[in-house]
Amino acid sequence: MSNFLLRSAESTVRRGAAASSSHLSRRPFSSGPAPDRKVAILGAAGGIGQPLALLMKLNPLVSSLALYDIAGTPGVAADVSHINTRAQVVGYAGEEQLGKALEGSDVVIIPAGVPRKPGMTRDDLFNINAGIVKSLCTAISKYCPNALVNMISNPVNSTVPIASEVFRKAGTYDEKKLFGVTTLDVVRAKTFYAGKAKVPVADVNVPVVGGHAGITILPLFSQATPATNALSDEDIKGLTKRTQDGGTEVVEAKAGKGSATLSMAYAGALFADACLKGLNGDPDVVECSFVQSSITELPFFASKVRLGKNGVEEVLGLGSLSEYEKESLEILKPELKSSIEKGIKFAKEN
Numbered sequence: 001m002s003n004f005l006l007r008s009a010e011s012t013v014r015r016g017a018a019a020s021s022s023h024l025s026r027r028p029f030s031s032g033p034a035p036d037r038k039v040a041i042l043g044a045a046g047g048i049g050q051p052l053a054l055l056m057k058l059n060p061l062v063s064s065l066a067l068y069d070i071a072g073t074p075g076v077a078a079d080v081s082h083i084n085t086r087a088q089v090v091g092y093a094g095e096e097q098l099g100k101a102l103e104g105s106d107v108v109i110i111p112a113g114v115p116r117k118p119g120m121t122r123d124d125l126f127n128i129n130a131g132i133v134k135s136l137c138t139a140i141s142k143y144c145p146n147a148l149v150n151m152i153s154n155p156v157n158s159t160v161p162i163a164s165e166v167f168r169k170a171g172t173y174d175e176k177k178l179f180g181v182t183t184l185d186v187v188r189a190k191t192f193y194a195g196k197a198k199v200p201v202a203d204v205n206v207p208v209v210g211g212h213a214g215i216t217i218l219p220l221f222s223q224a225t226p227a228t229n230a231l232s233d234e235d236i237k238g239l240t241k242r243t244q245d246g247g248t249e250v251v252e253a254k255a256g257k258g259s260a261t262l263s264m265a266y267a268g269a270l271f272a273d274a275c276l277k278g279l280n281g282d283p284d285v286v287e288c289s290f291v292q293s294s295i296t297e298l299p300f301f302a303s304k305v306r307l308g309k310n311g312v313e314e315v316l317g318l319g320s321l322s323e324y325e326k327e328s329l330e331i332l333k334p335e336l337k338s339s340i341e342k343g344i345k346f347a348k349e350n
């Protein structure tokens with residue numbers, strides 16, 4: 001594994017007390033005997049899918065990499081397959097090949113669907129992406145019901161509830177195995193905090209809770225490490241807003257050519273790596289993710305989650321919040337609740 005990814009992964013995956021401290025894992029990507037693991041990427045020919053395929057091909061925990069899309073995957077697979085790393089790569093194109101792509105998967109990553117253009121909210125993607133996610137999840141429940149599902153497709157606040165309902169209907173729902181990928185929010189919060197607080201970014205840790213859209217994204221800078229008193233309340237508000245608007249910043253900069261793809265592929269690769277480490281029995285792998293939760297009154301919520309051999313091992317609590325974070329938490333709940341309900345309603349009615 002290239003050094004940059006290895007170092008970042010080390011700083012992202014923490015051990016033990018770590019869930020609430022900056023203590024870093026010393027375990028690199030490739031330590032220990034790695035069992036065979038199949039990872040499938042659905043939407044693998046897209047803006048996120050292609051660099052994510054590259055990064056998963058670099059991960060020595062992956063023995064088999066299935067790249068599925070409605071079209072274009074044979075080329076991506078041929079390209080990535082020439083890289084001299086462990087994973088055997090196969091491309092699958094078209095619905096008739098979806099079952100083969102999924103069979104035997106340990107982790108399924110879903111970046112399939114349309115991205116935003118300037119002026120759109122993530123919820124504006126619902127009408128198209130809800131149907132895509134529903135049909136892909138129906139296939140997952142048939143071909144690899146035990147896989148961990150990493151949902152990237154937006155709006156995550158609704159697509160995760162859709163997936164849960166599809167699995168529930170199929171009788172395969174296991175709340176420990178369904179994850180909304182919010183790692184990019186954490187990646188951004190770390191970057192922006194390090195820049196403002198002038199601390200080395202590799203040492204920074206910031207939990208991000210709530211959901212994955214606008215004000216539902218709540219970075220907990222009061223828990224950021226290394227702690228600093230160099231930041232004023234206004235600085236914290238500014239960092240919070242920049243993290244919440246990080247996706248929009250990229251959408252506007254790309255000016256109609258899509259949303260975050262490269263940083264998302266990086267974040268998706270980190271989260272999938274954490275899932276694989278958990279499956280392989282690494283102790284105390286902790287990441288933020290949008291999961292079924294009872295830490296608030298909402299049925300799904302992003303917070304720190306301990307990953308293990310069956311997926312979610314423990315959903316960690318929020319810890320102590322500043323007054324500003326407490327207020328922001330109450331403000332985000334109605335929007336997050338309605339996005340969750342919208343997803344459930346869609347899956348029940350379609």
Ligand SMILES: NC(=O)C1=CN([C@@H]2O[C@H](COP(=O)(O)OP(=O)(O)OC[C@H]3O[C@@H](n4cnc5c(N)ncnc54)[C@H](O)[C@@H]3O)[C@@H](O)[C@H]2O)C=CC1
Pocket residue numbers: 042043044045046047048049068069070071111112113114115116125129132136151152153154155156181182183184185212258259260261264
């Ligand atoms: N969770 C997060 O933090 C983030 C989520 N996203 C979301 O990820 C999704 C994908 O974004 P991009 O890769 O930029 O879009 P893209 O348009 O470049 O790629 C999407 C791919 O999905 C494929 N696709 C469409 N329907 C499919 C189906 N039924 N089965 C399999 N593949 C299908 C398309 O052919 C395309 O190759 C968007 O919904 C975007 O909003 C983007 C960035 C961050």
Ligand SMILES: O=C([O-])CC(=O)C(=O)O
Pocket residue numbers: 115116122154184246247248250251259260
């Ligand atoms: O903003 C978007 O549409 C894509 C996304 O979720 C992000 O970059 O966080």
